[in-house]
Amino acid sequence: MKYVIIGNGIASIGAIEGIRKVDTENEIMVIGSEDSPAYGRPLISYLLAGKIGPDRLALRPQEFYKKSNVTLKLGTTVAGIDTKARIVTTDKGEAVEFENLLIAVGGIPFTPPIPGSDGADVYNFTNLAHAQVLISRAKEIKRAVVIGGGLIGLKAGESLFDRGVDVTILELSPRILSLAFDENAAALAGERLAEVGLNVRCGVSAKEIQRDAEGNLKGVHLTDGDFLQTDVVVIAIGVVPNYNLAKDAGIAVDQGIKVNNHMKTSAGGVFAAGDVAQAKDLLFGEDRVIPIWTNAYNQGFCAGKNMAGADIEFTGSLAMNSISFYGLPTISVGTVNPPEGDNSFEIAINLDEKKKSYRKLVFQNDHLVGYVLVGDIDMAGMYTAFVKFKMAVREDAKRQLMAGEPDVLLWPDDFFQETWNPETQS
Amino acid sequence: MPGVSHGIKENTMKRVYPDKEYCIGCHLCELACITAHSKSQDLIVAYREERGRDGLSSCKKVFEKGDICVAISCRHCDEPSCVAACISGGLYKDPETGRTVYDREKCVGCWSCLMACPYGAISRHPTEGKIVKCDLCEGREEGPACVAACPNLALKFEER
Numbered sequence: 001m002k003y004v005i006i007g008n009g010i011a012s013i014g015a016i017e018g019i020r021k022v023d024t025e026n027e028i029m030v031i032g033s034e035d036s037p038a039y040g041r042p043l044i045s046y047l048l049a050g051k052i053g054p055d056r057l058a059l060r061p062q063e064f065y066k067k068s069n070v071t072l073k074l075g076t077t078v079a080g081i082d083t084k085a086r087i088v089t090t091d092k093g094e095a096v097e098f099e100n101l102l103i104a105v106g107g108i109p110f111t112p113p114i115p116g117s118d119g120a121d122v123y124n125f126t127n128l129a130h131a132q133v134l135i136s137r138a139k140e141i142k143r144a145v146v147i148g149g150g151l152i153g154l155k156a157g158e159s160l161f162d163r164g165v166d167v168t169i170l171e172l173s174p175r176i177l178s179l180a181f182d183e184n185a186a187a188l189a190g191e192r193l194a195e196v197g198l199n200v201r202c203g204v205s206a207k208e209i210q211r212d213a214e215g216n217l218k219g220v221h222l223t224d225g226d227f228l229q230t231d232v233v234v235i236a237i238g239v240v241p242n243y244n245l246a247k248d249a250g251i252a253v254d255q256g257i258k259v260n261n262h263m264k265t266s267a268g269g270v271f272a273a274g275d276v277a278q279a280k281d282l283l284f285g286e287d288r289v290i291p292i293w294t295n296a297y298n299q300g301f302c303a304g305k306n307m308a309g310a311d312i313e314f315t316g317s318l319a320m321n322s323i324s325f326y327g328l329p330t331i332s333v334g335t336v337n338p339p340e341g342d343n344s345f346e347i348a349i350n351l352d353e354k355k356k357s358y359r360k361l362v363f364q365n366d367h368l369v370g371y372v373l374v375g376d377i378d379m380a381g382m383y384t385a386f387v388k389f390k391m392a393v394r395e396d397a398k399r400q401l402m403a404g405e406p407d408v409l410l411w412p413d414d415f416f417q418e419t420w421n422p423e424t425q426s
Numbered sequence: 427m428p429g430v431s432h433g434i435k436e437n438t439m440k441r442v443y444p445d446k447e448y449c450i451g452c453h454l455c456e457l458a459c460i461t462a463h464s465k466s467q468d469l470i471v472a473y474r475e476e477r478g479r480d481g482l483s484s485c486k487k488v489f490e491k492g493d494i495c496v497a498i499s500c501r502h503c504d505e506p507s508c509v510a511a512c513i514s515g516g517l518y519k520d521p522e523t524g525r526t527v528y529d530r531e532k533c534v535g536c537w538s539c540l541m542a543c544p545y546g547a548i549s550r551h552p553t554e555g556k557i558v559k560c561d562l563c564e565g566r567e568e569g570p571a572c573v574a575a576c577p578n579l580a581l582k583f584e585e586r
């Protein structure tokens with residue numbers, strides 16, 4: 001087989017589309033553990049909340065795989081990779097030869113050792129199967145404790161709450177979404193959640209999950225001494241790269257699978273992309289794991305083109321999150337919490353508590369390197385341009401950005417022309 | 427190797443190119459846009475009623491800075507950031523036409539595309555959890571309405 005892809009998430013879709021930009025002929029095989037064609041993983045929270053039905057989960061039209069000449073082996077897990085012989089083996093005992101392999105196996109839920117967590121009524125929330133279980137459980141339960149106040153924890157909590165469950169979210173750090181948000185943004189979002197009746201407790205975590213003699217879940221002991229009665233616990237702290245398959249095959253790993261600027265791993269003909277990969281960061285230059293959707297697609301897309309023989313460098317991952325809290329939209333891109341005491345950063349803040357609107361811009365050496373918007377998010381893309389294209393921001397432009405009015409006429413003239421009115425499209 | 431080209435396939439298609447040398451900032455393109463996307467197909471009704479009632483809004487945005495102005499909308503990028511960001515499959519590249527297509531039914535209003543598109547080409551629908559983005563006046567035989575409406579030929583619809 002010319003192309004084999006392990007995993008059927010968004011990085012895999014990116015890779016298929018990348019390969020087909022270069023090579024429309026040779027067959028692709030995708031081997032994925034889950035039973036369904038690629039779905040919008042973030043949509044599982046919309047499904048759990050009852051906002052969408054299962055019919056809206058699929059990411060691409062039904063005929064996508066056929067049109068792209070892709071053979072799908074679903075419900076099949078790759079058990080081993082022989083990088084020398086270029087063969088992958090599956091849990092069903094099949095062996096598949098490959099010329100080019102992409103490892104796009106995503107992340108696995110991070111589960112810290114909490115006493116009592118082994119047993120019934122403790123769940124994760126990272127895939128469709130988890131969502132389906134929680135949907136059926138939500139009908140019978142009254143209370144849920146969600147451990148983790150990051151993206152996945154908040155999504156899980158919100159969705160269960162929408163099903164009529166009384167939810168408490170526990171976040172160990174002093175604020176929710178500690179990576180993407182600062183205090184102001186977290187406070188606004190927190191207020192919104194409190195208004196609708198979701199309990200969020202920061203600065204505490206679960207010390208022990210209490211069970212009775214029969215092993216039935218009773219509640220959660222918190223690090224601050226409190227005890228919360230609950231019917232279920234959802235551990236949703238985040239994901240860690242699912243790299244054991246690669247590691248066991250002798251492929252170099254660090255925090256994730258190490259890849260070069262072409263998304264190639266240390267093994268010949270083997271690439272990696274998505275939540276499992278540690279790839280170049282656009283802003284810092286160093287390699288990091290940034291487990292978000294857009295990066296997974298972009299990395300897969302770049303890997304796919306290179307697998308098919310093109311010579312394309314990965315431009316780099318950029319952290320970005322867009323999350324709404326019951327009608328309060330928020331967006332966070334790039335560096336939002338620069339290291340304290342580092343004078344190379346300049347921060348411009350605009351907070352209107354009444355209007356529930358917040359804007360934070362982070363500049364470094366006359367470049368916009370990150371921003372947070374709460375409430376009024378409509379100009380987000382125009383700010384993203386400055387971060388992504390690393391455009392120098394002159395003083396007058398800076399003033400305009402700080403006034404909440406970024407626009408394309410602030411771009412360098414050549415770049416504007418090339419982008420909007422080129423002689424030939426590239 | 428048959429069928430394998432080692433270059434990257436680019437879409438050749440017509441796009442709308444704005445020229446800031448010619449734009450006079452009159453906003454007629456925006457009006458033409460809302461009319462073309464209105465139920466009534468009538469400027470007055472679209473502007474007076476559908477705008478307020480249905481949240482009808484323009485895909486085109488005019489920016490002004492001193493004497494300079496320009497009207498922009500979706501570039502229908504070859505490798506669009508919005509498609510990479512879309513969590514629902516609501517945005518995708520039509521392989522046949524090369525257009526960046528929006529499927530309203532699939533969209534869940536997460537605003538990921540609005541954040542990711544560095545061209546500011548996506549806006550929120552004012553009343554629904556949906557986005558507003560240029561569709562090059564899909565189905566309009568004469569081509570994009572904004573181009574036809576521009577009195578100073580500052581918008582060109584061509585293949586480059």
Ligand SMILES: Cc1cc2nc3c(=O)[nH]c(=O)nc-3n(C[C@H](O)[C@H](O)[C@H](O)COP(=O)(O)OP(=O)(O)OC[C@H]3O[C@@H](n4cnc5c(N)ncnc54)[C@H](O)[C@@H]3O)c2cc1C
Pocket residue numbers: 006007008009010011012031032033034041042043044045076077078079104105106107125126127151152155156242245273274275276291292293294296320321322513
């Ligand atoms: C509830 C939730 C909400 C989220 N919301 C957002 C959001 O709003 N914005 C955002 O940017 N990101 C969000 N994310 C993160 C985003 O979903 C991930 O970054 C993205 O899905 C990563 O894609 P991937 O293709 O790398 O991996 P995955 O989507 O994890 O796909 C990997 C696939 O590989 C399969 N697999 C694993 N091992 C094997 C094996 N050995 N053999 C075969 N198959 C295997 C897995 O079963 C899985 O289907 C969210 C995540 C969750 C869980």
Ligand code: SF4
Pocket residue numbers: 499500501502503506507508509526542543544545546547548559
């Ligand atoms: S919405 Fe933005 S990223 Fe998407 S095709 Fe249009 S201009 Fe490109």
Ligand code: SF4
Pocket residue numbers: 511512513514515516517532533534535536537538539540556557
């Ligand atoms: S707002 Fe709609 S079209 Fe945009 S990324 Fe979200 S689901 Fe896709």
